[in-house]
Amino acid sequence: MKTHLLTFVTVLAAVIGTAATVILMLATDFPVDVIIYREGARAFLEGRPVYSEPMYAADVALPFIYPPFGALVLTPLAMASWLSDDALGNVVIALSAAALLACLFFVLRIVTRARLQTRQLVALVAAAWAFGVSIEPMRLNATYAQINVVIMTLVVLDMVPRKRWLPQGSLIGIAAAIKITPLAMLLYFLLRRDVRAIVVAGLSGLIATAVAAVVRWDATREFFGVTLLNMGTTSEFGVDTTYQSNSSLKGMVMRFYPSGESLAAHGLSSNLIWAALSVATVVLGGWLMVALIRRGMLVDAALANAVIMLLISPVSWSHHWVWLALILPVAWWRCATVLNWPVFFTAVVAVFTATVVAVPPKWWFGDAIEVHELALWAKILVSDYVWLGIALLVAWASALRGIPVLGDRVDAGAEPPHQRRGGDAEHGEDPGRGQRATRPATS
Template sequence: MLWQHSLVDLKVYRLGGRTLLDDASTLYDARLAGLPFTYPPFAAVVMVPFALLPWPFAVALWTVGTVVSLVFVWRLSLGRGIPSALLLAVVAGSLLLEPVRETLGFGQVNLMLCALILYDVLELKHSRRGIWIGLAAGVKLTPLVFLGLLVFTRQWKALLYAGGSFAATVLVGFLVSPHSATEYWTSLVSDTTRIGGLAFSSNQSWNAFLIRLTGDLDGGGLVWLALVGLTVLGGLWFSRLLWLRGDRLASVSICALVGLLCSPVSWSHHWVWALPLGVSLIRVVQGRRRLVVGTLWCGLFAVAPIWWPPNHDNRELTWAFGDQLLGNAYLIGALAAVVLLAVADRRETGSDAVRDTPGRKLPAA
C-alpha cells in the first residue's frame, strides 16, 4: 500500500531540479507523463541534489528523510519526555494512517515541512524563530498561513524572520531563472488547473466540498470566498486564544487546519497535520473519553472513508447524501475537532474565571 503511487511526486520534484540545470526557462513547460512542476522556483533549487542522485539513492534518502521527519513530528507533538520505545511504537503505528501512507507513496514533502514548522513554532528558545516557516513557504506556499499565526499572536520578531526568509526564497528564484520566476508569480501561482481535478475525493478543502455539493467545476465562487474569509479570521483568532492559554500545539494545529480548509486544493496527503491535532484533542479530554477520542480520530485516518464513494473522472459530482458524508469525512472530522477544542477551552476559561484573581495575566507569546 505504501508504494502504490511509485513516488510520482518525487519524480516531479526531480524533474524540476533537472530542468533547472538543463534549461531553467522551461521549468513550467516540462512534463513527466503529463504532470507539470507546480511549485515555486525555489523548490526546484532545493530539489537539484535529488535530481543529480541516481534514482535508487534519491528514493532511499528521501524516504529516510520522511520517516525521520515523522519521528520529529511525534516527538515535538508528544514532548521530549516520551520514552524512546513508546515513540517508535507510535511512529510505526502512524504508518497505517492514510495521510502518512500517501505521503510515503507519492514521495511527498509534507512531513518534512510539518516537522520544520512545528520546530519553528514550538521551540521558543531558538533565536531565529520564523526562518524555517519562510523557507517551508518557499518550497510550498501553504505554510504562509503560519505568518497569520505570528501576526495574531504578535510575535513580531519571528514574523520578521519568516517574511524575510520567504522573500529570500523568491529572490533566489528570480536570480536562478528570471523568466520562470516571472511566469510563476504573475500567472501560474493562481492556476489551479495545473494541480489536478478539484472535485477529486482526495481534495479535502472547502472549495472541493462546494464543488462536489453543487456540481459546479468552476469552484465555490462567492460562497467559497466568504467561507474562506470567515475561516481565516475565526480560525486564527481561535489559534491566538489557544496560544495565550499556553496550548501551543493546539494553536499551531488549528492554524494548519485553516490552511487545509481554505486552500483551493488540499490533497489527503496534506492532512499529516492530523497527527499533532489528534494529540491536542486527546490532551483536552479526561479518563475513558481519551481512549474514545483517540480511537475515533486515528480510525478516521486509518480507514479513510473519503475513498469509499465513487471517485475519479468527476464521479464525485454525482454523490448522494451518504456519499457526501463519507467523501468529506476529513472536513467533518476537522469541524468536530474544532468544536471539541472550543468546548474544552471554554470550560477551562470558566474554571480559571472562578479560581483566578482579576489581575492575572495570560502567558506571553
C-alpha cells in the same frame, strides 16, 4: 510503569514503525511525485520551461507547482543521477519517517513536560510514531514520495519552544519559499502579537526567493505572475481539483455542484462561497487559537492553525493531512490529562483516529470517480477530512470550558512562560491545578 515494560513498549513500537516504513518502501514502485520533483529540478537547472509545460513520469503528465526556490532546493534530486527513481523514492520515504519521529519528539516533549520521565516520554514518542507512519495521509505521502513531512518539520521546528540557532520565523519563511501554504501558519504569530517572528519569516522567504530568482529570473516571474494566480483551478494538465482526494473547503464546495458544466457556469459563486467559508474558518479558528494561547496551550494553538491552513487552502490532498500524525497524539494526551476526557472531544478524536487508520470514506466509492454524479450523502462522506477537521476545532473549543485563563493578554514572547500561577499547560501541567476551587467540572 516499570522499566522493563517501558522498554518493551519502546522496542515493540520502534519495530512496528520501522516495519511499516519498510513495507511502504517495498510497496512503492512508482514514486510519481519524486519523479516530477526530479524532472522539475532538472528543467530549472537546464534553463527549460518549468511551469508552462508538464513534467512526465512515464506517461503521466503533471505540472510542477512548487515555487522557484522549491525547484532549487530539489536540485540534488536531479543531480543524483546514480540513484534510480525507486531508490530516490525510498530515500524520501525514510527521510519522512525520520522527520515525523523528530516532530513527535519535540511536540510531545513540550506537551507532556513535568508529567513524564524520560523513559516514559521515549515510549510515548515511539508508540505515536508507529501509529503515525501507518495512517492514511502518511501512507499516501509515501506512495507518491511527497515532501509534505519535510515541510511540516520546518514549520514545527520553528514553532515549538526549543534552543534556537536561527531567529524564530526563519524556517517558516524558508518552508513558504519552497511551498506557499506554510504562510498560513503565521496566523499563530499574529495572534501572539509576535511581530518580530512575522518579519523574520517574511525576510527569510524573500531572501530565499531572491536566491532562486538570481538563478532563474524567468521562472520566478512566470510562477508569481501566472502559475500562482491560476493555482486551485482545473488546468490542461494535472489533477482536477474536484478529485475526491482534495480535502479542503474549496474542493468540498466544488463537488456539491451537480455537474462539471454547472460548476464552470457558476465559477464566481463557488469562489465566493469558498471565500466566505474560509473567512469564517479563520475568524472562528483564530478565536479558538487565542483561547488556547491564553491557557498556555501553545502547541495546541499551532496545531489548530495547521487544521485551519488545510481547510482554507484551495487544494489539500489527502496526503497533505500528514499533520494528523501530530494532532491526534496531542489530542489523545489532552483527553487523558488537561481536558479531563470531555465526551465530545474524545468522540471526535476516536472517529478521526478510526478514519485515518482504516480506509477513509473518500475511497469507499472507488478512485477517480465522477464526484458530481454522487448522491448528496456520498458527497458529504467524500469530504471526510473537511468535516472531521471542523469537528476537531469545535470539539477543542468545547473542551476548553472550565479551564482557566492564565493571563489577561496574549503572551508576545517566543517561548511560553516557565512559571505561571495555576500551572502551565504547555509544560504539561494542568492549567486548573491550583485553581480547583474556581474551576467548574468538565463533562
